[in-house]
Structures are given as C-alpha cells and as structure tokens.
Amino acid sequence: MPRWNPHAEDRLREAALELFLEHGYENVTVAEITERAGLTRRSFSxxxxxxxxxxxxxxxxxxxxxxxxVRHAGDSLSSFEALLAALVDVADMLADQAPAPLAAQRRAVVRASPELQERGRTKFAAVTDAVADALRDRSAAESEATLLAQVGVAIFRTAFERWTDRPDDVGLPARIWEAAAELATSLGAVDFTTPPPPVTRSPRMDERYLRTPRH
Incomplete structure (x- = not known):
C-alpha cells in the first residue's frame, strides 16, 4: 500500500458513515472504521x-x-441583508463540500445520538457568537446583533433540513432564501403598532399554576 493515498480521507469518511448508520455512532470504534476502509490508524489520525x-x-x-x-458584505446593506448575503455565500461553499445525500447521512447519524446532538448545539452556539460579533463590527447594536445572529442560525438550520430532506428540488442557497422569505412574510402579517391582546386563561389553568411550586 502506498504511503499516501489521495482518496484516503473520502474512504474513511464513507466507511465511518456506513458503520454509524448500520450500528449507531456509539457502537463503532476507530479500528472498525479503518478496517472497513482498508487503511491504518495512522491514516485516520x-x-x-x-x-x-x-x-x-x-x-x-x-x-x-x-x-x-458578514464583515465583507456590502457597506450599503442593512445588518439583516448582510446576514442573508453571508448565509447564501457560505451555503454555496457547504453544498460543494458536502452534497445533499452525504449531508443527509450525517444528519441521520447526529439525530440518532444524544452525544452528537449536544455537539451540534455547541457548534451552532459558536456560530451564533461569531455572527453576532461580526454584526457588531458592522455597527449593529449589542442586542440587535445577538437577536439577528440567532435568527440567522434558525434560518440556516431550517434551510439545511429542507435541503437534505428534498435535495433534488432546489439547492441550499435557494432554501435559505425561501426560509428567510417565509419569516419575512409571517412578520409582515403582524401589526406591530398595536400591542397584542392579553392571553385569556381559564380559572382551572390559573388554579393549577398557583398550586405549582416555583423555585
């Protein structure tokens, strides 16, 4: 076997995904991945x-x-426009690196593993923080930057799920634009000049709430 295999990384990733889907992430070892790929632990490392x-x-x-x-988006764009432009820009890069079928396999593995779900939440928290910092660099207010970053991550995650569920319909950038447009349409249907009416609770609901210990 040659000392360097140009396809080793792809073989290892394919072998790992196959095993994760067959046996569950927690039940697969690195040794089993390298054996399935026909490579060594050194290659994996x-x-x-x-x-x-x-x-x-x-x-x-x-x-x-x-x-x-976000930082490189046009100066004339609003904070939200810069965020959307960044999401679409990065979506192109991600779609090239991980085609929809491969991304769908990864998503299936993550959804079946509590450990990986927690890792995913940590990852998106890091994304939110990084985007918020970039929006502040564009002179967005502290609270505005945090809110928009959270909204942007929600748009991205919604679009990514739709893309992996129906990869043959449209690409990931189009899914991001679609999710953002739905959000804008929903917000446009709300009259923000008038406060919402108070929520009416039934007496029984109020009684249960009062009896519930609060800490």
Whole structure:
C-alpha cells in the first residue's frame, strides 16, 4: 500500500458513515472504521482527531466563514441583508463540500445520538457568537446583533433540513432564501403598532399554576 493515498480521507469518511448508520455512532470504534476502509490508524489520525471529527471536521469552519462573509458584505446593506448575503455565500461553499445525500447521512447519524446532538448545539452556539460579533463590527447594536445572529442560525438550520430532506428540488442557497422569505412574510402579517391582546386563561389553568411550586 502506498504511503499516501489521495482518496484516503473520502474512504474513511464513507466507511465511518456506513458503520454509524448500520450500528449507531456509539457502537463503532476507530479500528472498525479503518478496517472497513482498508487503511491504518495512522491514516485516520492524519485527517481526523477522533470518530466525532469525521462528522464535524468541515463544519468547524462555519463560524469563521459566516463571520467573514458578514464583515465583507456590502457597506450599503442593512445588518439583516448582510446576514442573508453571508448565509447564501457560505451555503454555496457547504453544498460543494458536502452534497445533499452525504449531508443527509450525517444528519441521520447526529439525530440518532444524544452525544452528537449536544455537539451540534455547541457548534451552532459558536456560530451564533461569531455572527453576532461580526454584526457588531458592522455597527449593529449589542442586542440587535445577538437577536439577528440567532435568527440567522434558525434560518440556516431550517434551510439545511429542507435541503437534505428534498435535495433534488432546489439547492441550499435557494432554501435559505425561501426560509428567510417565509419569516419575512409571517412578520409582515403582524401589526406591530398595536400591542397584542392579553392571553385569556381559564380559572382551572390559573388554579393549577398557583398550586405549582416555583423555585
């Protein structure tokens, strides 16, 4: 076997995904991944730090990539417009790196593992912080930057799920624009000049609430 295999990383990733889907992430070892790929542990260590890295290595670039795109968006754009432009820009990059079928497999593995779900939440928290910092650099107010960053992550996650569920319909950038447009339409239907009416609770609901211990 040659000392360097140009397709080793792809083989390891494919082997890992196959095993994760067959047996569950928690039940697969690095040794089993390398054996399925026909490679060595040394080859695995050249590309990944551990088996979790097989799923998240590329996504570690997401916070920095989104923040960079937000900062480089046109000066004439509003904070929200800059955020949308950045989401679409990075979506093109992600779609090239991980085609929809591969992304769908990764998503299925993550959804079946509490450990990986927690890792995913940590990842998106890092994305939110990085985007908020970039929006502040564009002179967005502190609270506005935080709110818009959270909204942007929600748009991205919704679009990503739709893209992996129906990859043959449209691409990831179009899904992002679609999710953002739906949000804008929903907000446009709200009259923000008039406060909403108070919520009417039934007496029984109020009684249960009062009896519930609060800490």
């Amino acid at each position: 050249r590309y990944f730090t551990d088996k979790r890295d097989v799923l998240f290595a590329e996504s570690e670039q997401l916070p920095a990539a989104l923040a960079r795109s």
